[in-house]
Amino acid sequence: MNEQTAPSVPEETVPFQQWPKVELHRHLEGSVRFETAWQWARKNPALAHLEQEKLRRLIEFDGVRDFAHFLGRFRVLRQLYTAPDAVRQVAREAVEDAALENIRYLELRFSPDHFASHAGFDMEDVASWILEAARAAAHDHGVEVRFLLTIARNYDFQTASRILSIALRFRDLGIVGLDLAGNELMYPAEPFVELFVRAREEGLGITVHAGEAGTAAHVWEAIDRLGAHRIGHGIRSADDPKLLEELRRRNISLEVCLTSNVQTGVVPSLAEHPLPRLLEARVPVVLCSDDPRVSRITLTDEWYNALQLGLSVEALTHLTMQAVEHTFLPADEKRGLRQRLAAEIASLIPGRPS
Ligand code: ADE
Ligand code: ZN
Numbered sequence: 001m002n003e004q005t006a007p008s009v010p011e012e013t014v015p016f017q018q019w020p021k022v023e024l025h026r027h028l029e030g031s032v033r034f035e036t037a038w039q040w041a042r043k044n045p046a047l048a049h050l051e052q053e054k055l056r057r058l059i060e061f062d063g064v065r066d067f068a069h070f071l072g073r074f075r076v077l078r079q080l081y082t083a084p085d086a087v088r089q090v091a092r093e094a095v096e097d098a099a100l101e102n103i104r105y106l107e108l109r110f111s112p113d114h115f116a117s118h119a120g121f122d123m124e125d126v127a128s129w130i131l132e133a134a135r136a137a138a139h140d141h142g143v144e145v146r147f148l149l150t151i152a153r154n155y156d157f158q159t160a161s162r163i164l165s166i167a168l169r170f171r172d173l174g175i176v177g178l179d180l181a182g183n184e185l186m187y188p189a190e191p192f193v194e195l196f197v198r199a200r201e202e203g204l205g206i207t208v209h210a211g212e213a214g215t216a217a218h219v220w221e222a223i224d225r226l227g228a229h230r231i232g233h234g235i236r237s238a239d240d241p242k243l244l245e246e247l248r249r250r251n252i253s254l255e256v257c258l259t260s261n262v263q264t265g266v267v268p269s270l271a272e273h274p275l276p277r278l279l280e281a282r283v284p285v286v287l288c289s290d291d292p293r294v295s296r297i298t299l300t301d302e303w304y305n306a307l308q309l310g311l312s313v314e315a316l317t318h319l320t321m322q323a324v325e326h327t328f329l330p331a332d333e334k335r336g337l338r339q340r341l342a343a344e345i346a347s348l349i350p351g352r353p354s
Helices: 034-041 052-059 067-080 084-100 112-116 123-141 157-169 190-201 216-224 235-239 241-250 258-263 275-280 299-308 313-326 331-348
Strands: 021-027 103-110 144-152 175-181 205-210 230-233 253-256 285-287
Touching: 021 084, 021 285, 021 299, 021 313, 034 052, 034 067, 034 084, 052 067, 067 112, 084 103, 084 123, 103 112, 103 123, 103 175, 103 331, 112 123, 112 144, 112 157, 123 144, 123 157, 144 157, 157 175, 157 190, 175 190, 175 230, 190 205, 205 216, 216 230, 216 235, 216 241, 235 241, 235 253, 235 275, 253 275, 253 313, 258 299, 275 285, 285 299, 285 313, 299 313, 313 331
Parallel strands: 021 103, 103 144, 144 175, 175 205, 205 230, 230 253, 253 285
Antiparallel strands: none
């Protein structure tokens, strides 16, 4: 480990909230502040009759640890977008929230269909509203933001294909990748193989939700058929030593989201999360939040959860530096980010000149 990639950090240290962070797996769909959801729900007759606590139970984790139930939150959240300003506000606030916990680099993912379908907006319009609002907030708050477009597994081919076209058209506005999300137990990835192969050929980064509620076989499919550079969750890889070896060999990182995995019921408890085993197997891992406002957590909370699992502060800063290598940034931009983060982390270590 050289000094620039992993400064050594004493255990007694500043609160994690202040540490500079890199977030690579965060859904805009799951980043809606409750107050904002409440404000826009009042304007939709389909939701306006709900009492505040009822709405909360429908869009946040409600104690039911079940994968399909968790994903059901997004069917309600979709209904908030009755006006372009709702979409813009959610995008702006998601970036503000990231800034508040000192996320320095954020890859924010979203499905244009999620924000477009209720009101019948055009997906390209929606994408432009989100990109514009998030980029303005990023500028105001000093966060570097890039975007991934999400295709959900239940989408028809035409919708998925249009999402890829939008991703390619808006690359100049910061779109760097394509994501496959949704219910891997109910919907196969196979119909989307050709789109992901094309996206990769065009130079987009590829990440696929796989091996979350599913199995290691879903992860094999993601890396061998869809060309994934990163895997969303991928925790079931821990069951397959050959797969662990392959992820290590190809430098494919797992985007691990601890609380999400407990809330979706794909791990029985935080204490039983396979993260320590994945790290022991030296598989690349990045620590992420998934759906912070659905889960009622921040990335900072996930750092404390990782600490509970036995990771040291030094390991966490190492994961932060490693995350830079797994961003979908070009090499020169990675270099700049790496230098800025290393300098900031060094300045936080007591007794070291900044
Ligand atoms: N979309 C938002 N959160 C998700 C998750 N945990 N798994 C699959 N798709 C998602
Ligand atoms: Zn996710």
